[in-house]
Amino acid sequence: MDFKLSKEQRDIVRAAKEFAEGEFPQRAQEFDREESFDPDLHRKACELGFVGVFIDEQYDGAGLGFFEHCLIVEEFWAVDPGISQAIISTTFGSELIQLFGSQEQKATYLPRLVAGEAVMGTAITEPDAGSDPAGATTTAVLDGDHWVINGQKMFTTNGTVADFLLVFCQTQPENPDRHSRHSFILVETDRPGYNANKLKGKLGIRASDTAEVAFSDLRVPAANLVGIEGEGFKQLNSFFNRTRLHICAQACGLARACLADSIAHTKERRQFGRPLASFQATQFKIAEMATHLRAARNLYYEAAWLVDQGKVDHGLIAMAKWYAAQMAVQAADEAVQMHGGYGYMDEYRVQRLYRDAKILEIYEGAKEIEKTIVARSLLG
Amino acid sequence: MDILVLVKNVPEAAQADLEITDDGSAVDTDDLVFAINEWDNYAVEEAVRLKEAHGGTVTLLTLGDCEAEDVLRRGLAMGGNRAVHICDDDLEAGEPAAVVEAMAKVLAGESFDLILAGVQSSDMGHGQSAVLLAQRLGLPHATMAVGLAIDGDQVEVVRELEANTSERVRLPLPAVITVQSGINQPRYVSIMGIRKVRKIAVELHELEDLDLAATEAGASLVSRRKLFMPQAGQGAEILTGSLEEVCDQAAAIIREKGGLA
Numbered sequence: 001m002d003f004k005l006s007k008e009q010r011d012i013v014r015a016a017k018e019f020a021e022g023e024f025p026q027r028a029q030e031f032d033r034e035e036s037f038d039p040d041l042h043r044k045a046c047e048l049g050f051v052g053v054f055i056d057e058q059y060d061g062a063g064l065g066f067f068e069h070c071l072i073v074e075e076f077w078a079v080d081p082g083i084s085q086a087i088i089s090t091t092f093g094s095e096l097i098q099l100f101g102s103q104e105q106k107a108t109y110l111p112r113l114v115a116g117e118a119v120m121g122t123a124i125t126e127p128d129a130g131s132d133p134a135g136a137t138t139t140a141v142l143d144g145d146h147w148v149i150n151g152q153k154m155f156t157t158n159g160t161v162a163d164f165l166l167v168f169c170q171t172q173p174e175n176p177d178r179h180s181r182h183s184f185i186l187v188e189t190d191r192p193g194y195n196a197n198k199l200k201g202k203l204g205i206r207a208s209d210t211a212e213v214a215f216s217d218l219r220v221p222a223a224n225l226v227g228i229e230g231e232g233f234k235q236l237n238s239f240f241n242r243t244r245l246h247i248c249a250q251a252c253g254l255a256r257a258c259l260a261d262s263i264a265h266t267k268e269r270r271q272f273g274r275p276l277a278s279f280q281a282t283q284f285k286i287a288e289m290a291t292h293l294r295a296a297r298n299l300y301y302e303a304a305w306l307v308d309q310g311k312v313d314h315g316l317i318a319m320a321k322w323y324a325a326q327m328a329v330q331a332a333d334e335a336v337q338m339h340g341g342y343g344y345m346d347e348y349r350v351q352r353l354y355r356d357a358k359i360l361e362i363y364e365g366a367k368e369i370e371k372t373i374v375a376r377s378l379l380g
Numbered sequence: 381m382d383i384l385v386l387v388k389n390v391p392e393a394a395q396a397d398l399e400i401t402d403d404g405s406a407v408d409t410d411d412l413v414f415a416i417n418e419w420d421n422y423a424v425e426e427a428v429r430l431k432e433a434h435g436g437t438v439t440l441l442t443l444g445d446c447e448a449e450d451v452l453r454r455g456l457a458m459g460g461n462r463a464v465h466i467c468d469d470d471l472e473a474g475e476p477a478a479v480v481e482a483m484a485k486v487l488a489g490e491s492f493d494l495i496l497a498g499v500q501s502s503d504m505g506h507g508q509s510a511v512l513l514a515q516r517l518g519l520p521h522a523t524m525a526v527g528l529a530i531d532g533d534q535v536e537v538v539r540e541l542e543a544n545t546s547e548r549v550r551l552p553l554p555a556v557i558t559v560q561s562g563i564n565q566p567r568y569v570s571i572m573g574i575r576k577v578r579k580i581a582v583e584l585h586e587l588e589d590l591d592l593a594a595t596e597a598g599a600s601l602v603s604r605r606k607l608f609m610p611q612a613g614q615g616a617e618i619l620t621g622s623l624e625e626v627c628d629q630a631a632a633i634i635r636e637k638g639g640l641a
Contacts, residue, residue: 007449007450007453008574008575008577008578010450011450011453011454011457011569011574011577012571012574014415014450014454014569015457015568015569015570015571015573015574018568018569019568022568047570048568048569048570048571048572049570049571049572050571053571062571062572062575064571
C-alpha cells in the first residue's frame with residue numbers, strides 16, 4: 001500500500017492549482033452575482049489540457065484516469081466551485097459516450113470536447129422524475145430511420161450552452177421492467193424542436209448554466225442512440241459510478257477552501273484581546289474540519305483508484321459521495337460560523353462556499369439515495 | 381541556440397509563519413510547501429521563448445534534495461528539453477561558491493550559448509550563483525534583465541536600475557544573464573507538457589560522486605553564526621477608544637509633531 005501520488009500526478013495537481021489560482025479569483029464574485037460566465041476561461045482550460053483528461057488518447061484526450069480527473073476537479077473547486085463547474089461540466093456525459101458509444105460517435109464528439117470546440121450535457125431529471133429516474137417520461141419513438149423526441153427535462157446542466165446533449169428517453173414505455181424502458185439518445189441542440197430556458201436564482205454554483213429543456217417533435221437519426229436500446233438505466237448507473245467520484249473531489253476542494261479561509265481568518269481576527277485561533281472552541285472546529293476532509297478524501301481516492309483498476313464498487317462510491325458531500329456542507333457551515341458577520345457577506349468567499357456546498361448533497365444522487373445504495377450493498 | 385537555465389526549489393515563505401529550528405541553524409521547512417523560485421520561473425519562460433524563436437534546446441539544472449526534481453519536471457513541462465539534477469541534502473542552502481563549484485564540475489565539457497537564472501532565490505537571497513558561475517566559466521554576465529534580445533552572436537539586455545531607470549548593454553555570446561521578475565508572463569504548465577515529461581529521463585548526479593575538494597565545497601568561506609527572527613520594533617502606540625476618540629488622538633499627535641498647522 002502506497003499513499004503517495006506519483007510524480008506525474010503531483011505535477012498535475014500543481015498545474016491545476018496554478019491555473020485556477022491564476023485565473024479564477026478575480027472573476028468569481030462577478031459570475032456569482034450576475035449568474036454569468038466567460039467562455040474564454042473554458043477555452044483556456046481546454047488549451048492547457050485540463051478538460052476531459054480521462055478521454056482516450058485516440059480521441060485526443062490525455063488517456064489518464066478518472067482519478068487524475070478528480071485531482072484536477074479538487075484543485076479547481078478549492079479556488080472557486082462555480083467557475084470550476086462551468087469549465088469541468090462541459091464534458092458531462094462524455095463518460096457515457098466513452099463507455100457505450102459507437103466508434104463513430106466517439107470520433108465525432110469526444111475530440112471536440114477536449115479541444116474546447118463543443119460543450120455537452122446530459123439531460124436526465126424531469127419535473128416529476130428526480131431521484132427516481134426510471135420515472136422519466138420523455139419519449140423517443142422510431143419513425144423510419146429517425147427518433148422523434150417529445151418531453152421536458154429539468155435542471156439540465158449546460159442546457160442553454162451545450163452543442164449536444166445525451167437525453168434519457170423512454171424508448172420502450174410498455175416494457176414490464178421499468179428499468180428496461182429507457183435509452184440515451186444524442187441530441188444536437190441546433191435541431192428544430194429544441195428549446196432551452198436558463199434557470200435563474202440558483203443558490204450556488206451560479207457561474208454554471210442550468211436550464212429547463214423541452215423537445216417538441218425533435219428528430220435525430222436512429223444512429224444517435226448510444227449503446228443498446230433499453231439499457232439506459234443500466235448505463236445511467238455506470239455513468240453515476242464515474243461522476244459521483246467527481247462530486248467527491250468537488251466536495252474535498254470546497255472543504256479545503258473553507259479550511260484555508262478559516263485558518264487565515266481565525267489567526268488574524270482578534271477578540272477578547274486574542275486571535276480567534278487561540279480559543280479551544282475554534283481549534284476544535286479546525287481540527288474536526290481537517291480530519292473529516294482527510295477521511296473523505298481517502299474514501300474517494302480508494303473508490304476512484306478502484307474504478308481506474310477496472311473494479312467499480314457501487315456501494316463504496318455511494319459511501320464516498322454521501323460522506324464527502326455532507327462533510328463539505330458541514331465545513332462550509334463552520335467556516336461561516338468562524339467568520340461571524342463577515343462570513344454572511346458575499347465579499348467573503350466562505351459565504352459563496354456555503355451556498356455552493358448544498359448542491360453536493362443533491363445532484364447526481366441525493367444523499368438519501370446514496371445511503372440507500374450503501375444499505376443495499378450491506379443488506380442485499 | 382542552446383540555453384542552460386539554473387533553477388531552484390524553494391519553500392513558499394511569503395504567506396507562511398516561519399519557525400527557526402531549535403538549534404538556531406535553519407528555518408524549519410517541514411510544514412512548508414516547496415515550489416520553483418519565482419525569478420527562476422521567469423528565466424525558464426524566457427529560455428523557452430528564445431528556443432521557440434531561434435530553435436535549439438533548453439537544459440535545466442538544479443542542485444538540491446530529491447524533491448528538487450519537481451522544479452526540473454516543471455521546467456520540462458514548460459518546454460525544456462533536458463534536465464540535470466545534482467542531488468544533495470547538505471548543500472541545499474549552501475554557500476554559492478560551493479554550489480557553483482558543483483555545477484561547474486557537472487557542466488565540464490558542455491557548451492551553451494546562453495545561461496539564464498533568476499536574479500536571486502527567495503529563500504537565501506544571495507543573488508550570487510549565476511554571477512559566480514560566469515566568473516568560474518570565464519563568461520561575460522549581465523544582471524537584473526527586464527528585456528533580452530538575441531542579435532547574431534550577441535545579446536542585448538535591458539537592465540532594471542533604481543528610480544525607474546534602465547540600462548541597455550550588449551554582451552558577446554556565450555553569456556550569463558540573471559532575469560528579473562516581470563520580464564515576461566510565464567505560461568501555465570499544461571497536461572500535454574506534463575505527459576511529454578514522461579519520455580525524458582532526468583540526469584542525476586550525486587554530489588558525493590563529483591569528487592569536490594574540501595577547499596571547493598566542504599570548507600565554506602562564510603559561516604552562519606545565527607538565524608533569528610527580528611525583534612518586534614519599539615515605539616508603536618496603539619490608540620484605543622471610539623472611532624471619534626481615536627481620530628481626535630491621532631490628530632492631536634500629528635499636530636504635536638508639527639504635521640498640522
